[in-house]
Amino acid sequence: MSSNRAANTSVDVPRGLAGVVVTDTELGDVRGLEGFYHYRQYSAVELARTRGFEDVWHLLVHGELPDPAERADFTRRTTGLRRLPDAVRAALPAVAEATGHSGPLAGLRTALSLLGASLGFRPVYDIDADRRRADTLAACAAVPTLLTALYRLEQGLEPVEPREDLGYAANYLYMLTGSEPDATRARAVEQYLISTIDHGFNASTFTARVIASTGADVAACLVGAVGALSGPLHGGAPSRALDTLDAIGTPARIDPWIRERVLAGDRIMGFGHPVYRTEDPRSRMLREIAQQFGGPLVDLAVEVEHQVEAILAELKPGRELHTNVEFYAGVVMELCDLPREMFTPTFAAARVVGWSANILEQAQDSKIIRPAARYVGPVAPVRVPQAV
Template identity: 60%
Template sequence: MIDAVNVDSINVDQSWTTTDTRGMDLIDVPAGLNGVAVADTTIGTVLGDEGFYHYRDYDAVELARTASFEDAWYLLDRGRLPDGAERDTFRADLAARRRLPAGTVPLIDVAGALPGTPLARLRTVLSAAAGPLRLQPLLDLDAADRREQALDVAAVVPSILGALYRSGAGLAAVAADPDLGHAAAYLHQVTGRQPESEHARALEQYLILTIDHGFNASTFTGRVVASTGADIVDVVCAAIGALAGPLHGGAPSRALDALDAIGTPDRAADWVRGEVAAGRRIMGFGHAVYRAPDPRSALLRDVAEALGGELVERAIAIETEILTTLAELKPDRPLPSNVEFYAGVIMETVGLPRQMFTPTFAVSRTVGWVTHALEQAATGKLIRPAARYVGPAPRRVAGVGTVRPPAPTG
C-alpha cells in the first residue's frame, strides 16, 4: 500500500493530457463525434443540408415509393436490385428464415410475461436464439457464412417480436405466413389479422425508409461490437440497447403522445410554447443531421394522407401549428418534422399497438445493422478510440507506475 502523500509536493508531468495510453497524439473532435468520419462505407449516407439520403447508389425515398422491402434488403445485401426471379427466390428464402428457432417458444412465453419493454424482451430471446441458430463469432467465419448468419438473425426478429407481444397479451401466437411479404407477415403476426393491402404497403414504406440512416447511435454501436469479432446476435443486441433510448428510437410513440396531449389544433401553439419554456424537446421535430426538411417525413405524410382518417387529419393540422410556432420561437434553428411524427400516426392507423412502435423500427433497422456488421467485420479492424483525461492530475510517486531501466551487466 502507498502511504498518503501531499499532492502539492509531487512534481506532476502534464504530458499525460495530450497523449493516450499508446503514446499517440490525441485529436480533438466535436462532442458526440458530430461531423467526424470514423469509417468508409458503401452502404449509404445522409446529406442533411440537402434533405437527401441513399442506400448504395439509390435514393432511399424513391425506393420506398416504388420498391418492396425485399428489394431494398436485396440491394443492401447484394449491392444491386434483384430481377424478377432473384426477387422471388430471396423472398422465399427470407420467409423460411422467419420461423422461430427450435426451443425458443417456451422462453418467449416466459419473457412475454416479464415486466419491462418489448425491446428488453427481444434482447433476451435473441440472446437465447444464438445457440439454436448455431451462431459463431464473426472473426471465425468467412464472408459467406457471416452473410448467412446475418440473414438468419434479421429475418427472425419480426417473428420474435410478434410472438412476444401476443404472449404478453395472452393471445395465441401467429406463425409467419410464407405467402406474405416481410412487412405484411409482421403486421399479421402482431395483430392476428390478415392485413389490408393498403395497411401492409404503408407499413412496408415506413420500414424501407428506416433500414439505414448513416452512422446513427445504434448503427455505430453495432459496428463497434462487430469490430471485436463477436457474433451477429451480440451486434444486434447491443444496437437494440442504443435504439431503446428515447433520443433515438423511442420517439414515434412519444410523438403520438404529444398529439394526445395537444388534442385539437387550436391548442397546439400554447402547448409548444409551454414545452419550450420548460426546456423539453418537441418529439417528432428537429433532427441531429437534417437542416433541410427530413425527406422521410415528407413521404410518410403522403402515405398517411392516403390512409386517411381522423387521426391523420388532426396530425396534419397540428403539424402546421407546431412548425409555425417553432419558427417563431427558434428562428435561427430549423426544426422540421422528422420521420417519427408521421411514423406513429401510420403505425397507429394500421393497427400496431403503441408499445410496438419502437420495436417495429427495430424490424427494419436490424437489416441495416447486420449489413454494417458485415462491412465492419470485413475490415478486420478493431474500433478502439481514446478519451482525453480531464480529471485531477495523477499522483506520481517515485517507483510506482514507472519503468525501471535494466540493471547493468558484466
C-alpha cells in the same frame, strides 16, 4: 502505450463524435443540408415508393436490386428462415414473463442471444463471408417472429406462426394481430419499414459496428444495437410524438400548448433532427401516406406541423425545426392499428436489416474500433494509503 505517447497521438473531436468520419461505407449516406439520404446509389425514399421490402434487403446484402429470378430466390430463402428453433420458441414464455414490464424490445435482446446460440452463430472473425451473410439473414428473418411472439405472450395470447406466402411487412402484421392485413395497411407499413432500414452512422448502427470490429458473432452485434435503439433519445420517439398529439387534442389548443413549451425551452417530440437542416425526407413521404388515409388524427397532425413551424419562426427566428420521421411514423402506425408499445419494436424490425449490412461491411476490416478518452480526474499517481 505510455501516457505521453497517447497524448501525442490523440485527436480532439466534437462531443458525441458529431460530424466525425470514422470509416468508409458503400451502404449509403445522409445528406442533411439537402434533405436527402440513399441506400447505395438509390434514393431511399424512391425505393420505398416503388419497391418491396425484400428488394431493398437484397440491395443492402448483395449490392444490387434483384431481377425477378433473384427476387424469387431471395424471398424463398428468407421466408424459410422465419420459424424459430424449437428451443427458442419454448423459452419465449419465460422471456416474456421476465421482461413484460419493459416491453418486447427488452425481450428481444435475450431472445436474439438465444437464437444465436441455438443456430450456432460463431464470431464473424472466424467465419467466411458466406457464413456471415447466412447468419445475418437468419437473424433478420427471425426478428419479426420474435417481436410479435413476445408481444402476444405479454398480452396473454398465443404466438402466431409465420406464413411464407406473405411479404415481410404483411407477415409481420399477421403475426402481430392474427389476421391477414388489408393490402393498403400492409403497403403503408412496408413503406415505413423500407424508409427506416438504414440512416447513416446513427447510435445503434455505430454500436453494431463497434461490436463487429471485435470479431463477435452476429447475435452479439445485434443485441448491442437493440440496446442502443431502446434509449428514448434514439428509437423511442414515435409513440411520444403521438402522445403530443393526444395532449393537444384539438386544433384550438395547438397555439397555446406549443407556445407554452417553446417559451419554456421544452423539446417538442417529433420535431428536429441532429443531421437534417431542412425537411426530413422520410417525414415528407410518411405525411403523404397518412393523408391517403385521412381523418381527424391526420388533419390534427398536419395542422400541428404548420403551427409549430410558424410559432418557431415568430418566437425563435432563424431556428429551423421541422418534423422528423417519428412524427408521422406514429400517425401511420396508429392508422394501421399497431399498438403503441410496438412502435419502436417495429422500427427495430426494419433497422435490423441495416444493422446487419453494416455488420457484414465492418467484418471485412480487421481493425478494432478503439478510441481514447481524456482523463480529467484527480492527478495520478497518488500513494495508496495503508488500510486501517
